[in-house]
Amino acid sequence: MNLREIDLNLLVVFQQLYKERRVSVVADNLGLTQPAVSNALGRLRKMMGDELFLRSARGMEPTPYASQLAEPIDFALTTIRDTLERQLEFDPAASERRFTIAMTDLGEIHFLPRLMRRLAELAPGVTISTVRNTAVNLSDELESGRVDIAIGLLPQLKAGFFQRNLFRQRYVCIFREGHALDKDALTLQDFEEAQHVVVVAGGTGHAIVDEVIAKRGIKRNVRLSVPHFVALGHILSNTDLIATVPERYVREGMAPFKLRYLPHPVPLPEFDVNLFWHAKFHKEPGSQWLRNVIADLSVAQGVGTAPAAQPGFRSDANISAINTPKVS
Incomplete structure (x- = not known):
């Protein structure tokens, strides 16, 4: 028998008939009509090569072959049902899982100190590894699960x-x-008259800054280009260069370097910092937990929009599918 030809719904009818012995009761239990149940029994008989159930004064009596099939079919259906209905859990206090997060050095400056402090409270055995968005094929790494989430x-x-x-x-x-x-x-x-250091943050959307400035015909005297933000503090504090950077980077990472910042004279678009994950892991408990911990940290800093809840255990809120992926 080819398993691809088996309709699990027929096995459910078999299970119910073996238990109830009456077509009318099975129809009521399954929300079917009696002809539909009789039709299913006909398909089962053809598939199994046996009558399976015979009419008698006591109802539909199973044949010896049906009695032989009853226990393994009941076990199989129960196993499938329990597997589908079981609520998988993630216990952060007991877990020793290692999560990998893709982010820029800018993200590390903002998120990692807060995240590690929170993990020390909630999940002392959980460890974090970060990778650069540009160092991997981010889409493939997220889909495979080698990278759990990305931020930026x-x-x-x-x-x-x-x-x-x-x-x-x-x-x-x-x-x-x-x-x-x-x-x-x-x-x-x-x-325009200042000397600039430019951060070329490949693999992110920050290139929009250069695009907007160029489209407006604004000239910059770019003296230095660097691939990341982390060196800016040292560079700017010891030169007359200026830089265009996200405001939160200045507020949180530049205090030791005695830097100042002013509103940008070019009307640049504001941008969203988002948390990303692949649809395959949308309901994976560990991923859900980590996403909620990070979202709670943003709320605690007054920059998030999700409602308050028990830290790390809120169901996903304020999320959106990109081009509406199908999640099974």
């Missing part, structure tokens, strides 16, 4: 992914204290 401005993640907004922020201009531009406001002329 990542427009390259298309269909098959979910995203959850963490916060929105704007771009600002940053420079050292005592800089000639260290004043109340920055003009467009100031911006």
